Amino acid sequence: MNPGLANNLWLFPAVPFAAATVILALAKSRRKTAAVLAIVGQVTVLATSIVALLASVQTDGFRAVHNFTWFTFGDQTLRLGFVLDPLGAAMLVMISLVGLCIFVFSVGYMAGDKDFTRFFAYLSFFAGAMLGLVIANSLLLLFIFWELVGLASYLLIGFWIERPNAAAAAKKAFITTRIGDMGFFLGMLWLYNGSGTLLFYDGGRGCLESAGLAMLGASATFIALLIFCGAVGKSGQFPLHVWLPDAMEGPTPVSALIHAATMVAAGVFLVARVYPLFSLGAVNGVTSSLTVVVWIGVTTALMAALIAIAQADIKRILAYSTVSQLGLMMVSLGVGGVAAGIMHLLAHGFFKALLFLGSGSVIHGCNGEQDIRKMGGLRRIMPVTFGTYAIGMVALSGVPLFFSGGWTKEEILHATAQWPRSQAPYYLMLAGVVLTALYMTRQMIYVFFGSPRASAEHAHESPRIMKMPLVVLAIGAIFLSVVLTPAWPWLHGYLTGEPVHFELARLIQPMLFVSLVLVGAGMALGVWFYRKAGARDRDRPAEIDPLEYAQPSLFRLLANKMYIDELYACTIVAFAWTSAQFSDWMDRYFWDGLVRGFGVIGQVFGIVTAGVDERGINVGVDESTVGARGLGRLLSGAHSGQIQLYLGVVAVGMLALLLLYAWLA
């Protein structure tokens, strides 16, 4: 182990945070400085994370931990820490590399934006929060970075604050994920109550190590499910997936960052990180919490793939594809294929960032148009974008052998097929593979083939600074297929700690043929069904989708996202609305009435006391002062200054005394 490495892990989040702070302090006009600062920070992080990855590859079962005390409260000591293990190191490299590509792409994409510097500050902040999340060795520290990621996504989705849609989408993302985070938080409290520590690894005493897990016992299932709520919110799993497609309101590089390197990856990463909690007490690799994860994943994957077929917004299709792929990863984690899930997450990070940046390039070229029905024929106008986008598309569809998504997808299918509890997820996943190939083919045909329509006529290829990241990511997506190849599964071994050896025969597996057939079927179906999409076909007008023409009601259901937003609107939102109305009524009439009643009592009392004061006390005081004044005036009359009068009075007094004396005697 290398203590110097573990002690300096805090630099991963600190460098982008520092960059973000400095950029925020810059004047708006210092655009070049801002971009350079952000990119230099990201390059630094990338270099450091490669060093960390190399260091961690050299030892089997590598794990560098650095814990420190945050504060002591009574006899409770709260400790936080950083950890570097294969899971974290692989994520670090993926996040910083994909992040760097997105940063560079943003320089071109956001070139005309007036808040260029603010954008880069947020991007750096976002990257820093995600890097911190990956290396946190405490559930609390992870939660802190988790919320920072949420905040950054809020800021970036609502980056164009002057657009009401963007502001609403930012709020929706923030509030929806907050619902999941509530569960996460409760799970964290329960975990602290049960195990007395939130550190993952603490020399045998951490909550993910045998001693800590033994203290939890049966409650681990509930803790795991509560923590999974957080992952459901963050990774856009059913039923909290609704924010993800709306998050497309943000600038496209943000969508790429959210959907590839950060944010949504956080949920899958969280489940992988606390996997011991899920698998505690597993029989045959099955626990009830993992079963929940599987079914949520299956539902999400299939539902999102279906919805993606009927979307018209280029980014929304990709958004639902992300939701679907995340469901796939969750299934993988749930059936026990942690390494497969994480590998798919890494691969997905590359090709989804590639697809999003490609779509950003398309949108940029079409002057902001996002409706695929108004594009078409772009393959001649934007060749580089087309080529890289096609690589991303085949990687996402899961074409085997040379594209990264294929291997990981097969590995997930393989793990799912072996799940002892049920075969249903496996077959549903196979259907998902067909659907994925289908909707990606549809998108490709609409955007790049056929003849140019409305917005595509004046399209132009993007500048070099935007093409460069696309090429890098495309090479990454292909290169990863070498890394991920089952013939030499070193990444799998690196993540699981199992020994690996080279074996070419593993390349050829039954799953390879299943996958080939299904992907081929999906693409063929797509090509056949959408070959004339965007053009007039017999009685079908050009602007109507072929599926809409064939199955109008099915298409409407899918185009409206299965009415889940509407369902929420008339249940949860309506409930919240009604209770808000009721509270408002209570406040306005009941509590307000009470308060006003007390007010009236006070007023009446005030009037009475005022009356008593004016009519009683005041008049009494007035009268007595008047009397005293009269008496004084009267008596002062006696004080005439006439010496003879005084003498006379004395004489009369004397006489009176004499008479009194005489009378008494």
Added chain:
Amino acid sequence: MTPTLQAFLVVSAALFSVGLLAALSRRHAIFILIGIEMMLAAANLNFIAFWRFAPPPHPATGVMIVIFSIAISAAEAAVGLAMVITVYRHYRTTNVDQFDQLKG
């Protein structure tokens, strides 16, 4: 006819009443002073009378007090006259009704 104590007291009371009346009714400051002197004289007469008709032997106490009293009244008259002259110089009158500057 042998003079009795009653006769002396009646004369003294009459003299005091005359002096009091003068002091109360006259407006001229000097006449008021004269009235006061008359009341003093009445008091002195009472002293002498009570001394003369007290049972023997007689120490000369009554006479002594009266001699002192006459001396004091002489001084008092001198002070009183001096004040009257001063007040007259200030107010250009000796009418006591005009002297009301000290009333409360």
